[in-house]
Amino acid sequence: MNSFRRSTRTRTTISSYVEVPEDGEDIFGDEVSSPVTERPSKRRRLVVLDSDDDFDEVAFPSSTSPATSARGREHATASVPNAVAFATNRQPLHGAVAASDIPGGEKPSGEDDEESIVNISAQHVAEINAIGASDIPGGEKPSGEDDEESIANISAQHAADINAIGASDIPEGETPLGEDDEEFTVNISAQHAAEINADEEVDEEDEFFPGPDPNIEDDTINEPDIYGVSLKPEVTDAEVNPDFARKLRIILDALCEWAKGITYSDYTALAEADRPVTISTWRVLRVVSMHFLLGIYIHAIPLRVQELFLKKKWLLEDFLSLPEVEDSNANQGLYGNFPTSHLKRASKIGCESYVGSTTELKRRIIEHLAVSSRYTVDSLPKRHARSLHYRTTCRDDVVCNFRMLAQFKRPIHKGYLILLEGIFMVLLGSYNCPGYYAKYATQSSYKLVKDIRAQLDIPATPWRGLNAAWPLRQGFTSRGPRTPSQCCNAACMMMTYPPHMMPDGPKHPRALANAWNPLGGYLCRRCESYRERHGVLPDSVTLAKLVSKYSTEITKSQLRQTGQPVVCSNCGDVEGPDGAVNSANGGGTRHIASNGKIRCSACDTYLRMFGKERDIGVARQKAARDQAKADREAGRPVRCKHCATAERAGKRPHISSKQGGMSFRALGVARKQFHGSSMKAG
Numbered sequence: 001m002n003s004f005r006r007s008t009r010t011r012t013t014i015s016s017y018v019e020v021p022e023d024g025e026d027i028f029g030d031e032v033s034s035p036v037t038e039r040p041s042k043r044r045r046l047v048v049l050d051s052d053d054d055f056d057e058v059a060f061p062s063s064t065s066p067a068t069s070a071r072g073r074e075h076a077t078a079s080v081p082n083a084v085a086f087a088t089n090r091q092p093l094h095g096a097v098a099a100s101d102i103p104g105g106e107k108p109s110g111e112d113d114e115e116s117i118v119n120i121s122a123q124h125v126a127e128i129n130a131i132g133a134s135d136i137p138g139g140e141k142p143s144g145e146d147d148e149e150s151i152a153n154i155s156a157q158h159a160a161d162i163n164a165i166g167a168s169d170i171p172e173g174e175t176p177l178g179e180d181d182e183e184f185t186v187n188i189s190a191q192h193a194a195e196i197n198a199d200e201e202v203d204e205e206d207e208f209f210p211g212p213d214p215n216i217e218d219d220t221i222n223e224p225d226i227y228g229v230s231l232k233p234e235v236t237d238a239e240v241n242p243d244f245a246r247k248l249r250i251i252l253d254a255l256c257e258w259a260k261g262i263t264y265s266d267y268t269a270l271a272e273a274d275r276p277v278t279i280s281t282w283r284v285l286r287v288v289s290m291h292f293l294l295g296i297y298i299h300a301i302p303l304r305v306q307e308l309f310l311k312k313k314w315l316l317e318d319f320l321s322l323p324e325v326e327d328s329n330a331n332q333g334l335y336g337n338f339p340t341s342h343l344k345r346a347s348k349i350g351c352e353s354y355v356g357s358t359t360e361l362k363r364r365i366i367e368h369l370a371v372s373s374r375y376t377v378d379s380l381p382k383r384h385a386r387s388l389h390y391r392t393t394c395r396d397d398v399v400c401n402f403r404m405l406a407q408f409k410r411p412i413h414k415g416y417l418i419l420l421e422g423i424f425m426v427l428l429g430s431y432n433c434p435g436y437y438a439k440y441a442t443q444s445s446y447k448l449v450k451d452i453r454a455q456l457d458i459p460a461t462p463w464r465g466l467n468a469a470w471p472l473r474q475g476f477t478s479r480g481p482r483t484p485s486q487c488c489n490a491a492c493m494m495m496t497y498p499p500h501m502m503p504d505g506p507k508h509p510r511a512l513a514n515a516w517n518p519l520g521g522y523l524c525r526r527c528e529s530y531r532e533r534h535g536v537l538p539d540s541v542t543l544a545k546l547v548s549k550y551s552t553e554i555t556k557s558q559l560r561q562t563g564q565p566v567v568c569s570n571c572g573d574v575e576g577p578d579g580a581v582n583s584a585n586g587g588g589t590r591h592i593a594s595n596g597k598i599r600c601s602a603c604d605t606y607l608r609m610f611g612k613e614r615d616i617g618v619a620r621q622k623a624a625r626d627q628a629k630a631d632r633e634a635g636r637p638v639r640c641k642h643c644a645t646a647e648r649a650g651k652r653p654h655i656s657s658k659q660g661g662m663s664f665r666a667l668g669v670a671r672k673q674f675h676g677s678s679m680k681a682g
Contacts, residue, residue: 239303240298240299240303240306241303241306241307241310243310244301244306244307244309244310245294245298245306247309247427247456247457247458248294248297248298248423249290249294250452250455250456251423251426251427251452251456252290252293252294252423253290254451254452254455255285255419255452256285256286256288256290258285258448259277259282259283259285259286260285260286262282264283267279267282272439272442273437273442273443273444274442274443274444275442275444275473276442276444276445276447276448276470276472276473277445277448277470277472277473277475278472278473278474278475278476279475280415280475280476281415281418281419281472281473281475281476283518284415284419284518284519285419287515287516287518288516288517288518288519289516289517291516292514292516292517293416293419296408296412296416297406297420297423300333300406300407300408300420301405301406302322302323302404302405302406304321304322304323305322305323305404305405305406308322309427309456309458311459312459313459314349314459314462315349316338316340316349316350316351319336319338319351319353319401319403320338320401320403322336322403322404322405323403323404324402324403324404325361325362325365325402325403325404326362327362328362329361329362329404329407330360330361330362330363331360331361331407331408331409332358332359332360332361332407332408332411332412332417333357333358333361333404333405333406333407333408334355334356334357334358334404334405334406334407334417334420334421334424335355335356335357335358335361335364335365335402335403335404335405336353336354336355336356336402336403336404336405336424336428337352337353337354337356337368337389337393337400337401337402337403337466338351338352338353338354338401338403339351339352339354339392339393339398339399339400339401339466340398340399340401341397341398341399342395342396342397342398343392343395343398344392344395345464347462347463347464348462348463349462349463351401351463352392352463352464352465352466353428353429353430353463353465353466353467354389354430354465354466354467355405355421355424355425355428355430355467356368356421357417357418357420357421357471359411361404361407365402368393368400368402369400369402371384371390371393371394372390372393372394372398372400375390375394376394376395376396377391377394377395380394388433388466388468389466389467392466405424406420406424413519413520414476415476415519416519418471418472418474418476419471419472421471422449422470422471422472425449425465425467425470425471426449426452426453426456427453427456427458428461428465429453429460429461429463429465430463430465430466430467431445431446431449431465431467431468431469431470432446432461432463432464432465432467433446433464433465433468438468438469439473440469440470440473440474441468441469441470441473442470442473445470445472445473446470449470483498483501484496484497484498484501485521485522487510487522487523487524487527488513488520488521488522488523488527489523489524489527489537489538489543491537491538491539491540491543492523492524492526492527492537492538492543494524494526494527495524496510496522496523496524497510509525510522510523510524510525510528511523511525511528523537526538526543526546526547527543530542530546566590566591566598567591567598568591568598568599568600568603569597569598569599570597570599570600570603570613570614570616571600571602571603571614571616571619572616573591573600573602573603575590575591575600576590592604602614602619628653632647638653
């Protein structure tokens, strides 16, 4: 066990908002969330204009096929061995994402708690890979070599569905798939509208309040490491204590339920001092899946740390026996410092408590030790002078005892990291200075922390606590909602854009890769629409066909807008003047883009039903017969198109031709006989 005497601390680059008391008196201004990696947020869908027809290709599945039964993406609560998940029953997580079957069951109650905690199976990982877009940061594998393996993990059934759909190439929304189609379309439209509003709210504000210690905005990490959609969680043998998992769930439940209990308008109407978290944090808590957070957090917390919160009473040895940070540890994570010896205010167990987060554990600890070894309390530079943490560790003969509380071998979004940092402040009671107020430490935040901690069966706080900034009140910045990003589907190269950056041309809404991960990546409209129908993302072959159809849609739209005729590529039929109007209203009297070609409704329907192009000769014959019938009924002469001979009463009528029009029967029979004999001779 290494102890660092008067050791150091991280370098602070931002000054506190609170004045420092005179004569070197301690203040409650301490470090908040330490630096965490920056990664683009993968929020909700963005707004855009649709083209005339939907561009995802849909086959004619049977009523029992996955394509018709699973109309939305699904997320299973299973996961890796020895891990914890809760509530297997599914329910919609959010009104704007009605299609997402996110695990339901929320707060545990009474004797049912034991049953609500089950081991997460490897099925969770398999289903995440099958969905293809789940950016769950709890895993450990690096990006790169695992990408192809992750894509290959799509189930055989899903692959078969994709192949079947690719073969039929039938455009979405052109012919009814069943009674639910109209309702499904309405749900998707409502979902897009809801997410459009959410995007506008997100763009209104970007709150971040720096505190007296290093914060999450100080560090950055490689964003692709976080956002690579093909990365999958590593199946580990990490041990999980069910009792600790229950406590962690109670905290997550309390935060999420609190956020869901207040509307956007009500929250923005609150005074600054009455907001316990920033708006960006509140928005994440309203949407994020508690099961998702539990899954990425629980495996990052060492078992010895979990067992600490099962004790009835804490002793100094309990904290000094926690795992130390190895010299080679460059992982993202949380750390705690439990300084001992000559403390200004002695605690009940002989140490104080401080929680911090960082993108690189060992480096951050070295920075802390450097500050505390280089300065005394009176000589601290201005940028560190307001930190209660440094004002404690820079005292003579104070020994720093840094320990690891959690580590992520694969980085998670900084928004989720500061949330875990806040959770540990609740667990340890290190944010416990209700007489100290600032933008990052409001009275309402102290009350929220106190109320949540009161629900937990953990020891009372034995110290004053060295955290004077509440990381959830500091907030974080996320560039994802405001910047373009490539579609999360590894097979797709399309860029997605926020509403204010839409390029010229047809525009389509992008969508969160996972509705329950508001800080995750985006899917383009094409991939999202396909997944809504089939439950999986399109592969490269299917995407090529979708792109061909999309290009044809653009051509068709341009022809309509410029007043040029839209012609069926098979029979040459010209779309009527009501075609564009009917297309916009979902009607059927318009030409359709499918398989890279424009077809009339009759030819397109025939292709779907029989899998081959409609014989236009048969259509011409029928049209000629119908016209001849109408002429006869109207008393008009029916003439041969070759010799202009009119039909005569009492004689056999003219016959229709595959080339169109009617032919004198004798001439028509002769032509048939001639063509027949020519074929035999050949």
